[in-house]
Amino acid sequence: MAEKEPSRLLKLVIGQPRRPQLPDALADVAATAVAGDRRAVRTFLVAVTPHLIRVVRKVLGAHHPDVDDVVQVSAFAVMDALPGRRGECTVLHFACRVAVLTAMNARRREAAQKRLSIRDDGKHVELFPSPSPAPDADLLAHDRAQAVRELLDSLPIEQAEVLAMHCVLGYTVREIAETSRVPMETVRSRLRLSKHALRARVLVDPRLGMVGEQS
Numbered sequence: 001m002a003e004k005e006p007s008r009l010l011k012l013v014i015g016q017p018r019r020p021q022l023p024d025a026l027a028d029v030a031a032t033a034v035a036g037d038r039r040a041v042r043t044f045l046v047a048v049t050p051h052l053i054r055v056v057r058k059v060l061g062a063h064h065p066d067v068d069d070v071v072q073v074s075a076f077a078v079m080d081a082l083p084g085r086r087g088e089c090t091v092l093h094f095a096c097r098v099a100v101l102t103a104m105n106a107r108r109r110e111a112a113q114k115r116l117s118i119r120d121d122g123k124h125v126e127l128f129p130s131p132s133p134a135p136d137a138d139l140l141a142h143d144r145a146q147a148v149r150e151l152l153d154s155l156p157i158e159q160a161e162v163l164a165m166h167c168v169l170g171y172t173v174r175e176i177a178e179t180s181r182v183p184m185e186t187v188r189s190r191l192r193l194s195k196h197a198l199r200a201r202v203l204v205d206p207r208l209g210m211v212g213e214q215s
Contacts, residue, residue, distance in 0.1 A: 052099045058164075
């Protein structure tokens, strides 16, 4: 089985990320919103919510039942975090990073609750229920995406964040460093470790192995 470059694999599994549009256009309205202007708050949320929805769907899965709730939590989290933004990155990059972290935390809480339920009940509980019957291609795509999301759940949060921002959102190392306020070498190190984990996952997970066989 041919080994896949992790960033290419994630883009194939989850989908080609779309770059933020007109990211600097939100700077003024965000500043006005932080100052307490209610109209600016509404304008800001209308502008960023489609991006939050996109990010949350990428991390949770488009049909996850909690997408709407996590988007709402992400929007509140963005507003809470905006006053602490130092301006190293664009407002949109900042908001998307908050959404990534919020969605990943939601997935980890869900997995932890289900593991606890298994121990308490002594019964088998399917952590990731099978989707409704679908054509083979759609089912394979779902399985691959699910495998990658499970990898994000298992990685240390710093590595998972970097991998998601780089491969799901399409951010460069510099953009991740600016958004996360960490040195570029730290980002490179975390990205290298997360890609190594993905390579190892490809070798043992048949859902990801199918990618290599078909390409």
